[in-house]
Every structure is written in structure tokens, then in C-alpha cells.
Amino acid sequence: MAASGQRRPSDITLARIIAEAVRQVPGVARISAPGVAAATYGVGTEVSGIAVRRVDAAVAADVHVTAVYQPELDLPELARRVRGAVVQALKQHGVGPIGQVDVVIDDLEVGSQHT
Amino acid sequence: MNVFNRLLAILVALVLLVAGVAILLVTTGTTSPSQIAGTTWFADRLIPFVNLSGGSWDWALGVSIAFIVIGILLLAFEIPKPNAHAPFVLKQDGLGRVTLERAGLRRLINRAAGEVPGVMEVRSRVAENNRGFDVHCRVSVDPTADVSQVTTSVQQHVQDAVQHFLGRPIAEVQVDAQLEPLNPNGQLR
Numbered sequence: 001m002a003a004s005g006q007r008r009p010s011d012i013t014l015a016r017i018i019a020e021a022v023r024q025v026p027g028v029a030r031i032s033a034p035g036v037a038a039a040t041y042g043v044g045t046e047v048s049g050i051a052v053r054r055v056d057a058a059v060a061a062d063v064h065v066t067a068v069y070q071p072e073l074d075l076p077e078l079a080r081r082v083r084g085a086v087v088q089a090l091k092q093h094g095v096g097p098i099g100q101v102d103v104v105i106d107d108l109e110v111g112s113q114h115t
Numbered sequence: 116m117n118v119f120n121r122l123l124a125i126l127v128a129l130v131l132l133v134a135g136v137a138i139l140l141v142t143t144g145t146t147s148p149s150q151i152a153g154t155t156w157f158a159d160r161l162i163p164f165v166n167l168s169g170g171s172w173d174w175a176l177g178v179s180i181a182f183i184v185i186g187i188l189l190l191a192f193e194i195p196k197p198n199a200h201a202p203f204v205l206k207q208d209g210l211g212r213v214t215l216e217r218a219g220l221r222r223l224i225n226r227a228a229g230e231v232p233g234v235m236e237v238r239s240r241v242a243e244n245n246r247g248f249d250v251h252c253r254v255s256v257d258p259t260a261d262v263s264q265v266t267t268s269v270q271q272h273v274q275d276a277v278q279h280f281l282g283r284p285i286a287e288v289q290v291d292a293q294l295e296p297l298n299p300n301g302q303l304r
Contacts, residue, residue: 060211066219067219069222069223069226073280074279074280074282075205075213075215075280075281075282076205076206076213076281076282079205079206079213083210083211100209100210100211100212101210101211102211102212102213102214103211103212103213103214104202104213104214104215104216105205105213105214105215105216105219106216106218106219107216107218107219107222108219108222108223108226110222110226
């Protein structure tokens, strides 16, 4: 049980909450699925690209996103918005305390790629 | 492994290396203990290895080589190496860390360079040092374009893009231009 009477949903529920919030952030093309290390597993289910961690009493998360390449793109600002969305969504669900939210920008989505 | 253990392992590796090399040189008669040892204490430890013969010589030689090999392996294992695939850290504070995977930065650079008129194809490689990012672009240029002008534009465009999108400085942008299409197997990573 968490301190101060706050609810403590399962990691998979937290990952779903985070994923839903991150998808709504302008500039995020999608949540990436870089590998098994960056995923949260439940019974017979998983959320790829979101790794929920428990650090002491706090809920921390690694969030992997692919950003949309656009002229006004500002990656540090995008990461700040992602963090903000995650913290706000968790707070709205009564989750706390909230620890570090690490944002990994895995790739950029562009219209036509010169590679 | 924590820092103390790592330092201890490096110290042991250095001791093994120095001892191994010294024993090897003295055993093979390449040098004398007084010439190789900086202190009398060390020279005294090496004297038993002078003028060995038969089985003792074989043992001393084997042990010295084992010391050297173990020392080298331990050093190679313990000295931290820069990870060529590690993502770039854009920001780190109490709220968390923001990182950008190398593939993402390469795509951004390729896109920025590809927007320059006259550029047909781009391939890039990025490294980071204490001055900022070092970018190396290889571009295939339209044969009718001014290669020198295209190269300069690519440098400027990439520099502006990285600073704009990442808010981080560029140390250097190297551009290699060619009129032929890029080799599909020639990865710049």
C-alpha cells in the first residue's frame, strides 16, 4: 500500500495510463517499441515502449517515443510536454508519489526519408 | 561493479603487468634486477629469477606470461569504453533524463541535408565530444549543381537544424560530396 492513503494500481495499469497520455501529446507520432527492456508486462498482456519502475515508494517510468519531424520541432520541449502529460495523468488517477520520468526519443517520423 | 572495486581491479591488473614483465625480462636475461627495478625492495624480489635453468626457468617464464596475459585481460575488461551505440543525452535533471537515439539524430540530419537543393542522397554519422556534436555527412549531388555551394549549404543547414531541434551546439560538420549515387552498402555509422 502506498503512503498517505494513495491508490497503487498495478504496473500494467500505470503503463496503460501513461501510454494513453503520451499518445495525446502533439508532436508524438507514436510510442516506440524498441525491445523487451522497454515494456511493462501484465498477465497475458504488455505495453511496449513504456517501462514502469518502482523506485523506493515512487512510480518512475521510461517512455519511448517517435517524434514527428516538423519545422517547429523542439525535442527538449517535446520531452518536457511528454513528462508533463505523464505526471498529470498519473496524478489524475491518484497515483503518487511520482519519481523520474525518462523520455527516450527513438526516432523521427518524416514524410520522405533521405537515408 | 562500483568505482572502488573497479579501481582495485585496475590496480591489481597493473601490478600483475609490471611484475609479469619484470620477471619475464629478468628470467630471460634481457636485463638485470637493478636495471629494471626502481627500488631496492623490488630488485630484491627479482633476484631469485636470475640465472634460472631447467624446470625453474620454464615455470618462471610461464608464470610471468600468465601474469601479463591476466593483467591485460583485466585492464581491457575494467577500463570503461565509450559506447558507440549509446543514445545522446539531451537533458538530465531531477525530473528525469531526455535522450535521443542515434538513429533519430541521423534521420534528422539526413532530412535537413536532404532539403538542400541539389542533394540527391545523404548518409550521416554522428559522434559527440565536449564541444558538441561532430557530424559527418556523405552526400550525392546533382551533376548540374555547384558542388561547392551545395556542400556549404549542407553544412549550414545541418548546423542550423541540430541547434534548432535539439538546442545543442555543433562542433563540426564535415561534408563529403560525390556526383555518383551513394554505395548502398557503404554505411556511415
